[in-house]
Structure formats: structure tokens, C-alpha cells
Amino acid sequence: MLLRVPRRWGAVVALASAALFAGMSTASAAPAPVVNITGIEAKNGNLIGLISAAGGANIDPGLSITVSGKNYPVDAITSGQGTPVARSAMLVVDTSGSMGEAGMATVRTAVAAFLKSVPDDVRVGLVAFSGKAVVKLAPTADQGKVQSAVNDLESDGETALYDGVTLAVKTLGTKGERSILLLSDGGDTASKASQAQATAALKTNGVRAEAVSFKSTEGNVSVLKGFATAGGGSVVSAANAGAVASAFTTAAKTLASQLTFSLPLPPGVTAVQNIKVSGVAGGKDFSTTALVDFGEGVAVKATSTAASTVPIVGPTENVIEASKPGGTLPVVNVSPMLGLALGAVFLGLVGAGIALSSGSMKSGRQTRVDSIDQYVAPGAPVKGKKQRQTAVSESLVFLGDRMMEGRESTSKTMALIERADLPLRPGEWWVLRIVALAVGMAVSLLVFNGGLIMTAVALVLGFIFGWVMPAVVLRFLAKRRAKKFDHMLPDVLTLIASSLSTGFSLPQALDAVAKDAAEPAAKEFSRALAETRIGADIAESLERLSDRMDSGNMRWTAMAIRIQREVGGNLAETMRTTAKTLREREELTRHVRALSAEGRLSAYILIALPIGIFLFTMKSNREYVELLWTRPLGLVMLAVGIVSLGIGMFWMNKLVDVKV
The missing domain is CATH 3.40.50.410 (von Willebrand factor, type A domain)
Incomplete structure (x- = not known):
């Protein structure tokens, strides 16, 4: 039985149905809210960012992030729970x-x-x-x-x-x-x-x-x-x-x-990549994209140590060989640059050990001088015994002797070595310089590890440091020993004058100095006395002593002795007068140094401050200081800073260096 509906009610029902379906269609076609990714960056080994929907629409915490074609599920959190993004x-x-x-x-x-x-x-x-x-x-x-x-x-x-x-x-x-x-x-x-x-x-x-x-x-x-x-x-x-x-x-x-998401950086993803974030916001599916600079990214770790060319598939689905740059050494799991630096340090230490173990590090001349010292002072102990050199050390030292032979700087270097009282001959000094170069470049690579430009800069800095530092240390040791000799010279002259007053001859007075004085005066006067016992003139031996120690005070003393021997006079009184003059000059020198101590301390602090801050920042905030060598403006600033520091060092040294 069919129910008959009036025509006008049928029209009403039809209109209502149409309105209902239209409303449903409109609701189903309602667009998803606009979703944006902001503050996204690769930081501290993680990909972090914020995601927000226009109008404050709710976003489902379950997100999916696509990087280089691979999906990574992420659970986002409310930004109020401590977002790492400012x-x-x-x-x-x-x-x-x-x-x-x-x-x-x-x-x-x-x-x-x-x-x-x-x-x-x-x-x-x-x-x-x-x-x-x-x-x-x-x-x-x-x-x-x-x-x-x-x-x-x-x-x-x-x-x-x-x-x-x-x-x-x-x-x-x-x-x-x-x-x-x-x-x-x-x-x-x-x-x-x-x-x-x-x-x-x-x-x-x-x-x-x-x-x-x-x-x-x-x-x-x-x-x-x-x-x-x-x-x-x-x-x-x-x-x-x-x-x-x-x-x-x-x-x-x-x-x-806003929601915060954080994802560990996918291994193997580098440079600028377009990532996609998908999820549900306001009950609607959404997807949005953003460009992210991954920089050098995270290296792909080797999964096998059987060979150095094991292929590794990362998120980018590219095959990477562990032996290529940017990977890791499969045995020790360190970067190739770090392994190279450690190897250079090891070779440098081995070379230093070989050089230091090459006999007693004494030349034949030094051995003969020690024999003469034994003759002058029979009770004096010999510092070391002649040991047998290995074939490797002999080859290295021989090569060093050939390299140093005929060079203008060799005589100056040997004079400094002799003044510093170091048991080295030219070949051994050359070996130590080469070892210092290797160690300097290796340490520089460890400190300034980075890209290709930074590696080149590190090698240059390490070469300069390794080449200059041994010479600086040698000059420091020679100057320290010479200064100590000058400080002792007035007391030595007083001892000579006392010995002469008691009836001793000058050689006997020098022998008393060789036996009773402290180092380095005892050794140097002992060498001068030994030269006189094999036929040299005593005045000439003392002049060679002054040249060997680069001592102006000793030159004056040798000149006074030579004049007294030529024209006559009371040598004891001459020694006392010379000692008094040298002591007064020493007193004045120390007084001047005391007055200029504040200036020198200020110079030391001002020189060490930028270097110390640079090294501290390298350790605490490397990204900040890396701008100095990763940007053209930074390189200019670095060069200007180094030049300015050098000018300041020279200027302050001249200000506090008062000649007496």
C-alpha cells in the first residue's frame, strides 16, 4: 500500500534533503587549516622546529617527516613544555x-x-x-x-x-x-x-x-x-x-x-634539503614543506670492519663507501683527518725518540772537551757515556749534517746551542726541527679540524708553529744561561781578586773558580783554563769565552786583563774595580726592571688575552669562532687581528725594553 503525500509537502521534503546533502558536501569539502613550519634548523645533532595552524587549530602530535624520500615518525610536544626553539x-x-x-x-x-x-x-x-x-x-x-x-x-x-x-x-x-x-x-x-x-x-x-x-x-x-x-x-x-x-x-x-618536534639528523643527509611534514590539524590531513640546511650532516657509520670499502645505504638511498672522505676509519671508528693527525703525532714522537736515543747526543768535539774537563777537574763526573748509535739514527743524523752543511745560519745556530749548553750537533738539531714540524702540523689539525679550507689553514699554522718554536726555545735557553752567567760574573771576579791577593797566579785563580763557582761560570771558566793548558793565550781564551756567552761584561773583563798584562799594574785591584762596576750596573738594571714591571705585565696580559679567549671559545662555542675562517669577512678580520697583535707586541716590547 502506497502512502500518498501531498505535492506541497513533497516539495518541502525535497528542499530539506537538498539542503542537508549540500551542507554535508560543504562540510566534507571544508579545507584544512593552513599549517606552517617555523624556526626549523639542524642544531646539535637534531632537526628541530615549530609547527602551527592558523587560527589556533589543534594539531595531532603524531607527525610524519619526510627527508630525502624516507619517512620518520615523530611525536611532537606542546611548545610550552620547554621548546629548544626561541x-x-x-x-x-x-x-x-x-x-x-x-x-x-x-x-x-x-x-x-x-x-x-x-x-x-x-x-x-x-x-x-x-x-x-x-x-x-x-x-x-x-x-x-x-x-x-x-x-x-x-x-x-x-x-x-x-x-x-x-x-x-x-x-x-x-x-x-x-x-x-x-x-x-x-x-x-x-x-x-x-x-x-x-x-x-x-x-x-x-x-x-x-x-x-x-x-x-x-x-x-x-x-x-x-x-x-x-x-x-x-x-x-x-x-x-x-x-x-x-x-x-x-x-x-x-x-x-604550536607544537615542537625534534628528530635526530638522518645519517648521510647534507646540504640544503626540502623536507615535508604531514599530519592532522583540525580533523583534516595536511602536509607542508620547508627548506633546511643540513650542512655537513651526520656521517654514515660503518656496519662492518672486514674491509674499508663496505657499502653503506643511508636515508638518501645512496651507496657510500667508508673509505671516501667524510666517512670514518672502520677499525678505530674515527674520522680520516683525526686518524691522519694522530698518525703524524705518533711518527713525530718516534722520530724524537730516535733522535734523542742517538748515542749520547754528543759530537766528537764535545767528547774531547769532556776529556779535557776531566784533566782540569779530575773529580768532575762525566754527564753521559758514549752509546752506540742505531743504523736509523745514524742515517737521520748524517742526512741532517748534509742539510746543515754550508748554510749561513748553521754557525749562528751552533753558537746558540753551545751557549745554551745543549749536547746537539747540526744533524741532530735538523732532525729535531723536522720532528717539530710534524708534531706542529698534527696538533694544528687536531685543534682546527674542519673542511678543506680549514685543513689548509691548519697545515700552514702548524708548519709555522713547528718551524719557529724550536728556534724560539733555543734562543730562550741560550739567553737564560747567558743572563745567569752575567749575574754571577761580579762574584766570580771578586773570587779571582781574592785569590790574586793571597798570592795565586791568574791561572790558579781561574782554577779556583772552576772548582768552587756555581754553574754556568764553573764550566765556562774550566773550558777557558783547559784551552790555556793546551797552548792558548789566557787573554784570548777569555775573549772566546765572552764571545761564546755573548757577554759584554766578560768582554770588558778580558780587555782589562789584556791591558794589565801589557802595561802592568795591580790585577787584583783591577778585578775588584771591575766587579764593583758590574755590580752597580746590575743593581741599576734590576731597579729599571722593577720600575718597568707593570708595563711588562700589562704587555703579557694584552698579548695573552686574545689568544686565550680564542682558544677558550674554540672549546666552548666553536660555531661562533668558526666564522673567522668560514666567511671572507672573517678571514679579513683574522688577518687584521694577527697583524695588529704583531704590531702591538713589537711596540710594547720597545716601550718596556730599557737599555742600561
């Missing part, structure tokens, strides 16, 4: 004359509502624009300062909207999650920047933009929509104070609803 928001407020006092009151109320809802970790700043855009407050966590700065705003003048947006983007910088909240009621009448430049600044710097259109015309709303589209945000039209406050509160809720 967040900054800039309020960009129109303070032109068209806003009026009522508009400023609306701004104050809306900002108060915004500050109540914004998360505590978000730093908020303020840019106001009328005829000119001005930063009223840099981003800060002190919300009281923000509200106070907003309360001081006054409306006046024209409108520089584009300048305001550009200035806000510049003030936010380039790090972390950055957003602007723009409130404007008019167009632009006074900007130096164009609308295209302001839009490009938002896109290029990845700054999210939310706009509130307050009493705007349709034409001006389109400008604000362009900013919101470029910044991945939205535009809210607000015709009254309540709507403006609601829009500001919604913007704050968007910040509060």
Missing part, C-alpha cells in the same frame, strides 16, 4: 592620525588581552609606524615593558605600513620562530619601501604574519591579505574594539598551540 613576536601597530584616540585605546585593550594569553617563553617587541617606522621595544620577556610601551603610543601623521613591516622583519633577526602581528586601518602614504619589498622580506626570512584589519577599506584589506599569504598567516577584519581584542587573543592562542 620564539619572538613583534607587534606592528599603525599609529597614524587616522587611528585617533579611540583606535589607540582599542590597541591598548587588545595588547593587554594578547599578553594574558601568550606563552611565557615568547619574547614580544613593538614597532610603531606613522610617518616613519620606529622600533619602540626590542623583543623581551618582560610583558610589563610591552604594555607600558603600548600605553605610550599616540596617533599622528601619515602611514608608513611597508616600512613598518620591513623594520619588524629586520628586528626579529634570522634565528628561531618569528612572527608579526600587524594592526592597521589604512593604506600606505609615506613608506620608502614598496609593497613587493615588504612581502619579499616576509617570504625570504620565513617570518609568520598575522594581520588585523581595523576599519579598513576593501582595497587596504587586499594589501594585508598579501602580507598574511606571504607569511603563512591569516587576516581578521575587526570593526570594533571587541573584535580587535578577540583577533589578538586568537593570535596568542596560535602561539600557545
